[in-house]
Amino acid sequence: MATVPASLAGSFQGSFAYFSIKDRLPQILTRVIDTLHRHKNEFFEEHGEKGIEAEKNTISILSKLRNELQTDKPLVPLDDKLPDVPLWNQYLEYQQNLLDGNEQPSWFQSPWLYVECYMYRRIHEALVHNPPIDDYDVFKEAKVQSFFESQQAIIALCTYLQEILKNIEDLDEKQLQEEFFKLLQVSLWGNKCDLSISAGEDNSQKASPLKSLDNLKTFILVDDMESIWSLLINNKKRRTSEEITRVDIVLDNAGYELITDLVLANFLLSSKLVTEIHFHGKCIPWYVSDTTKQDFNWTIKQLQSANNRWMSRCGMNWEGSIKKGVWVYHDHMFWTLPHEFCSMAQVATDLYTELQKSRLIIFKGDLNYRKLTGDRKWEFTVPFHQALNKFHPAPLCSLRTLKSDVQVGLKPGQGEQFVTSEPDWMICGKYGVVQFDASL
Numbered sequence: 503m504a505t506v507p508a509s510l511a512g513s514f515q516g517s518f519a520y521f522s523i524k525d526r527l528p529q530i531l532t533r534v535i536d537t538l539h540r541h542k543n544e545f546f547e548e549h550g551e552k553g554i555e556a557e558k559n560t561i562s563i564l565s566k567l568r569n570e571l572q573t574d575k576p577l578v579p580l581d582d583k584l585p586d587v588p589l590w591n592q593y594l595e596y597q598q599n600l601l602d603g604n605e606q607p608s609w610f611q612s613p614w615l616y617v618e619c620y621m622y623r624r625i626h627e628a629l630v631h632n633p634p635i636d637d638y639d640v641f642k643e644a645k646v647q648s649f650f651e652s653q654q655a656i657i658a659l660c661t662y663l664q665e666i667l668k669n670i671e672d673l674d675e676k677q678l679q680e681e682f683f684k685l686l687q688v689s690l691w692g693n694k695c696d697l698s699i700s701a702g703e704d705n706s707q708k709a710s711p712l713k714s715l716d717n718l719k720t721f722i723l724v725d726d727m728e729s730i731w732s733l734l735i736n737n738k739k740r741r742t743s744e745e746i747t748r749v750d751i752v753l754d755n756a757g758y759e760l761i762t763d764l765v766l767a768n769f770l771l772s773s774k775l776v777t778e779i780h781f782h783g784k785c786i787p788w789y790v791s792d793t794t795k796q797d798f799n800w801t802i803k804q805l806q807s808a809n810n811r812w813m814s815r816c817g818m819n820w821e822g823s824i825k826k827g828v829w830v831y832h833d834h835m836f837w838t839l840p841h842e843f844c845s846m847a848q849v850a851t852d853l854y855t856e857l858q859k860s861r862l863i864i865f866k867g868d869l870n871y872r873k874l875t876g877d878r879k880w881e882f883t884v885p886f887h888q889a890l891n892k893f894h895p896a897p898l899c900s901l902r903t904l905k906s907d908v909q910v911g912l913k914p915g916q917g918e919q920f921v922t923s924e925p926d927w928m929i930c931g932k933y934g935v936v937q938f939d940a941s942l
């Protein structure tokens with residue numbers, strides 16, 4: 503088997519991984535502690551003294567966790583009762599075996615992808631150990647706030663979608679393609695709005711999402727939109743009336759980005775490019791803004807009850823699509839494990855088999871890109887297919903704005919050109935890719 507490059511890690515001094523572990527992760531932990539603290543009265547009102555006790559305990563576990571991280575302590579096994587614990591603990595052993603006998607996996611020495619995922623899982627463990635606040639989502643408040651801060655952009659998008667839907671039957675192939683490209687790009691740029699890169703600070707969409715598309719075009723470093731279009735339109739032409747065309751969207755952030763994904767999904771169905779959409783979200787609060795089932799349902803309810811008629815119409819339609827079974831929401835613990843996607847076939851065979859039913863899997867966001875490529879020090883020009891390292895459940899694409907230093911599939915010289923002119927090009931979220939891989 504061809505060898506793969508080293509994983510990104512905090513041990514590379516001066517790397518983004520290093521700064522993330524040193525500064526951003528402790529900041530996120532501090533915010534979580536602060537959130538719990540601020541909700542003390544709420545816990546008391548709901549659960550009495552037990553609530554206060556649980557809040558105190560959780561805060562003390564999290565402070566200890568922050569200290570372990572900042573002093574580069576060894577990673578310890580998880581010890582709650584959730585079903586993913588054996589997999590996490592086996593992964594720790596696996597990381598241990600990669601080292602020589604004297605070393606232990608630790609925050610700055612182990613792969614960044616692993617330790618970052620591990621932090622979110624440890625936050626969850628701290629809560630799980632502390633009923634009655636064990637199902638409290640410490641990031642909910644930030645997600646809700648980012649949703650409301652993007653109201654204008656959400657209205658613009660819902661209004662635009664309802665306009666297209668009015669005469670979607672009359673659009674010719676060219677017009678359909680144009681609309682598809684627009685909404686695909688809206689969904690791509692929606693990925694700028696995650697809350698983990700900003701350690702939970704406001705990062706919402708304020709400008710009108712459709713007007714800025716032309717100006718943003720030059721920031722798309724890999725543009726495989728044509729290939730994705732060919733796949734969908736050819737499939738539509740060939741499909742018999744009973745046949746199913748399923749597209750899967752592996753969701754990233756709640757708030758504005760989720761709306762862009764739902765709008766895209768609605769368009770794909772209404773244009774009959776596809777017949778079913780399957781969404782994949784997270785089982786536990788993750789990377790601050792990632793979508794859980796609760797966020798997904800909350801968002802659709804919010805839209806339904808909005809004052810704006812286009813927003814509420816979208817909300818109604820989406821609720822209807824779920825009831826009809828043409829929108830299906832899935833969650834699977836694999837998405838909140840530290841594994842690269844190339845291990846999915848072994849670690850989560852059921853999920854891999856499920857994804858094989860798809861005609862196209864759309865992976866949203868930066869973290870999914872890191873897991874697709876294994877979060878490794880690839881050369882910029884390595885083909886996307888190679889970096890996927892045999893992960894090919896179905897044709898797939900990534901819609902991702904660059905927020906971490908892994909990027910493949912660039913033309914010779916394309917990456918190098920930025921290295922001197924814009925040193926933070928890989929982490930600032932200004933650039934994006936629409937990257938496709940068809941081969942199985």
Ligand SMILES: O=P(O)(O)OC[C@H]1O[C@](O)(CO)[C@@H](O)[C@@H]1O
Pocket residue numbers: 522618693696697698699754755789866867868869870872905906
């Ligand atoms: O929501 P996204 O796009 O997956 O981004 C998550 C963020 O967290 C990171 O994994 C870094 O912590 C970045 O790669 C990215 O900025």
Ligand SMILES: [Mn+2]
Pocket residue numbers: 696698754755789791792867869
């Ligand atoms: Mn995210």
